[in-house]
Structure formats: C-alpha cells, structure tokens
Amino acid sequence: MSAILMMGMLLCTADALPRLGGGGAVRPAEQVQNHELAVGATLSVNLPGNPTTGYVWQVAECSPQVEVELGFASNEQTDGAPVCGRPVATTVKVTGKSAGKAVVKLIYSRPWEKGKAPHSTCVLNITVK
Numbered sequence: 001m002s003a004i005l006m007m008g009m010l011l012c013t014a015d016a017l018p019r020l021g022g023g024g025a026v027r028p029a030e031q032v033q034n035h036e037l038a039v040g041a042t043l044s045v046n047l048p049g050n051p052t053t054g055y056v057w058q059v060a061e062c063s064p065q066v067e068v069e070l071g072f073a074s075n076e077q078t079d080g081a082p083v084c085g086r087p088v089a090t091t092v093k094v095t096g097k098s099a100g101k102a103v104v105k106l107i108y109s110r111p112w113e114k115g116k117a118p119h120s121t122c123v124l125n126i127t128v129k
Contacts (some may be wrong), residue, residue, distance in 0.1 A: 014110065032123045037096040038068075039128060046073050046089040047122055054110040055119055057090040063102035065128045069093040096128035 037043050047057050051072070059068050073089035082094035094104055103125055 031073050032125060034125045034127075035094075036127045036129060037094065039096045042093050042095045043106060043124075043126070045092045045094070045122075045124065047092060047108070048087060049090050049108060050087045051090075052084045052086070053116075054107055054112075056111065057092070057106050057122075058111065059104065060107045060118075060121075061103060061105035062088075063100075063104070063126075065096065065098050065100040065102040066104060067095045067097055068104055068124060092124075094124060094126060096126070099128050102126040102128055 032046070035043055049055060049057055054103070057070060059070065062068050069092075071091050073091045092104075092106065096102075103123065106122045106124070108120040108122075109116070109118040
C-alpha cells in the first residue's frame, strides 16, 4: 500500500514541475527587460532552461556597446554541469563596453531546427552610461 502511495506522490510532484523545452511546455521567458549599466560593469541574468532536451539560449542580436557571455548557472549538486532531464538556468553576463543604447536579443531554441520559430525569447534593452 505504501508503494502505491509513494508512486502517486511522485506522479503528482512531476506534474507540478514546469516542463521546459518541448511543445506544451511552460515558456520560461517571453519578456523584455530594461537595465542601466556603467561602462565596464557586468549585469548577470539567469534564464531557465533544459539544455539536455536540445534547447539552448543563444544570442540572436547584440549591439556593439555591450559584450555577452553565456554559461550555465552554478548547481551545487552537479558542479554546474547539465544533468539529463534536469532544468538548469543559463547565466547571461552582459558587460558595458561603451556608452549608448544597446539591445541583446536571446532566443531559446534547438540550433539545428532551421526555419522554426524560437520556443521563447528574451530582449534586454540596456542603457550603458
């Protein structure tokens, strides 16, 4: 009896978790964010994802006033490395290079699926001072 109860609890827990990466999934970020940044300063933004499904955050557009670096957020259990099936946030680091208005457009998609609309997008409007 307890095994059946445990199985039911596991199924309920799994259904409550957001699914990232495929059709019918929770869309992690379809948003526009506005930020101010000093020249030489770095802004860090975490975007949820699940790279083991093939979906990754990519830079689709980047103004010359900023430099962008993508990496996985640190996870104490996995040392930051993606674990199959487990969501892992992508850390977007944006560094101000020169004063002005900058746009960074990020898309969440499978790189090999050409001609298909991205699953999600995130646009960072940045004023570098």
